[in-house]
Amino acid sequence: xxxxxxxxxxxxxxxxxxxxxxxxxxxxxxxxxxxxxxxxxxxxxxxxxxxxxxxxxxxxxxxxxxxxxxxxxxxxxxxxxxxxxxxxxxxxxxxxxxxxxxxxxxxxxxxxxxxxxxxxxxxxxxxxxxxxxxxxxxxxxxxxxxxxxxxxxxxxxxxxxxxxxxxxxxxxxxxxxxxxxxxxxxxxxxxxxxxxxxxxxxxxxxxxxxxxxxxxxxxxxxxxxxxxxxxxxxxxxxxxxxxxxxxxxxxxxxxxxxxxxxxxxxxxxxxxxxxxxxxxxxxxxxxxxxxxxxxxxxxxxxxxxxxxxxxxxxxxxxxxxxxxxxxxxxxxxxxxxxxxxxxxxxxxxxxxxxxxxxxxxxxxxxxxxxxxxxxxxxxxxxxxxxxxxxxx
Ligand code: FEO
Numbered sequence: 252x253x254x255x256x257x258x259x260x261x262x263x264x265x266x267x268x269x270x271x272x273x274x275x276x277x278x279x280x281x282x283x284x285x286x287x288x289x290x291x292x293x294x295x296x297x298x299x300x301x302x303x304x305x306x307x308x309x310x311x312x313x314x315x316x317x318x319x320x321x322x323x324x325x326x327x328x329x330x331x332x333x334x335x336x337x338x339x340x341x342x343x344x345x346x347x348x349x350x351x352x353x354x355x356x357x358x359x360x361x362x363x364x365x366x367x368x369x370x371x372x373x374x375x376x377x378x379x380x381x382x383x384x385x386x387x388x389x390x391x392x393x394x395x396x397x398x399x400x401x402x403x404x405x406x407x408x409x410x411x412x413x414x415x416x417x418x419x420x421x422x423x424x425x426x427x428x429x430x431x432x433x434x435x436x437x438x439x440x441x442x443x444x445x446x447x448x449x450x451x452x453x454x455x456x457x458x459x460x461x462x463x464x465x466x467x468x469x470x471x472x473x474x475x476x477x478x479x480x481x482x483x484x485x486x487x488x489x490x491x492x493x494x495x496x497x498x499x500x501x502x503x504x505x506x507x508x509x510x511x512x513x514x515x516x517x518x519x520x521x522x523x524x525x526x527x528x529x530x531x532x533x534x535x536x537x538x539x540x541x542x543x544x545x546x547x548x549x550x551x552x553x554x555x556x557x558x559x560x561x562x563x564x565x566x567x568x569x570x571x572x573x574x575x576x577x578x579x580x581x582x583x584x585x586x587x588x589x590x591x592x593x594x595x596x597x598x599x600x601x602x603x604x605x606x607x608x609x610x611x612x613x614x615x616x617x618x619x620x621x622x623x624x625x626x627x628x629x630x631x632x633x634x635x636x637x638x639x640x641x642x643x
Contacts, residue, residue, distance in 0.1 A: 385405050
């Protein structure tokens with residue numbers, strides 16, 4: 252069995268996907284990822300927790316070659332990167348049952364075509380004895396689908412969290428060894444798929460706070476042997492209070508909007524606001540998403556093209572709207588040729604953002620002294636708003 256021992260009779264299985272560079276045809280994976288499955292061999296029963304992405308099924312099946320018996324496969328999450336290899340695993344172990352949340356049962360049938368008679372739904376808090384080891388199923392919905400759950404292995408004090416607490420990081424390390432690197436990858440992961448569910452994640456964190464946990468074993472990235480690294484980080488990221496940070500994200504066709512964005516960033520910096528600046532024509536959208544985890548203010552910079560906002564800016568606005576960050580303030584700056592409806596169209600793209608809109612600044616052609624004065628005033632307003640909110 253080409254697996255890695257975690258504790259007695261508990262093994263990491265799965266696949267490290269070093270070369271994957273995109274997830275969901277959307278999310279950049281600069282550091283690859285892994286699909287972690289785990290095997291728990293109790294004195295009476297054996298359980299596999301999750302499988303792998305269909306592209307890596309052969310890796311998991313090779314690891315299972317010497318495993319004669321699997322009684323249960325716990326499917327924490329129906330998404331294909333964890334459940335995609337289920338059909339082949341179930342073919343190999345014809346008596347094995349798949350354990351999922353009630354919601355997951357119907358989804359497994361629809362998404363993976365698992366025969367319904369192979370699936371058993373488990374309740375929140377339900378215990379399953381494997382003999383000398385006991386699984387406790389903890390429903391943790393919306394991390395990041397409605398059916399997601401986690402498993403606590405009491406005897407070994409391991410919390411198997413699937414996507415919850417995960418990081419897209421290909422590494423040969425079984426455990427976290429480089430905390431800043433994993434923190435960065437986990438924050439990126441949270442920003443990209445967990446952030447819209449901040450409020451529910453708060454409930455999930457409360458639900459597990461009394462569990463005695465030595466290890467958190469997610470289904471992407473290394474195992475946390477210091478669980479507070481990730482639980483403290485999550486508490487910070489999901490909190491309702493943003494930081495004294497502004498995001499200035501822009502596209503520019505002929506340089507005018509770029510001049511405005513750069514001037515605004517300098518002015519905000521001078522006034523004590525921390526800023527992240529993104530040229531949307533070259534930026535990694537994962538970095539943009541990460542910046543929105545903490546930011547209090549977003550300023551979108553757009554030229555007017557085809558009488559509306561630049562499509563890259565519209566895309567960034569749609570993304571921010573979908574991620575529902577804890578932003579408090581927003582504005583638009585930019586340059587136009589002769590007219591248009593860039594501001595109105597951007598405003599219509601962000602209904603989910605509960606922000607106060609600060610007066611937009613649009614100029615015709617190249618920005619001049621009046622426009623720069625207006626940008627200074629906007630920077631002053633942002634700094635003032637941040638102070639009023641107790642962020643600086
Ligand atoms: Fe890692 Fe939501 O799948």
